[in-house]
Amino acid sequence: MAETTPTTVPHIQRPKAGFTEYAERLNGRAAMIGFVALVVIEYVTGKGILTWLGLA
Numbered sequence: 001m002a003e004t005t006p007t008t009v010p011h012i013q014r015p016k017a018g019f020t021e022y023a024e025r026l027n028g029r030a031a032m033i034g035f036v037a038l039v040v041i042e043y044v045t046g047k048g049i050l051t052w053l054g055l056a
């Protein structure tokens with residue numbers, strides 16, 4: 001009877017760029033910090049982001 005367990009273990013290399021778990025977590029955290037900073041700036045100055053950009 002043949003042995004059913006593999007003799008070698010595959011080694012999967014993680015990608016260094018693209019949609020990796022680390023990159024997505026970092027982007028999410030940066031987005032949350034940016035959103036909170038935007039809300040704080042609008043609260044303190046009383047002006048929205050469009051006014052800051054000169055569009056309103």
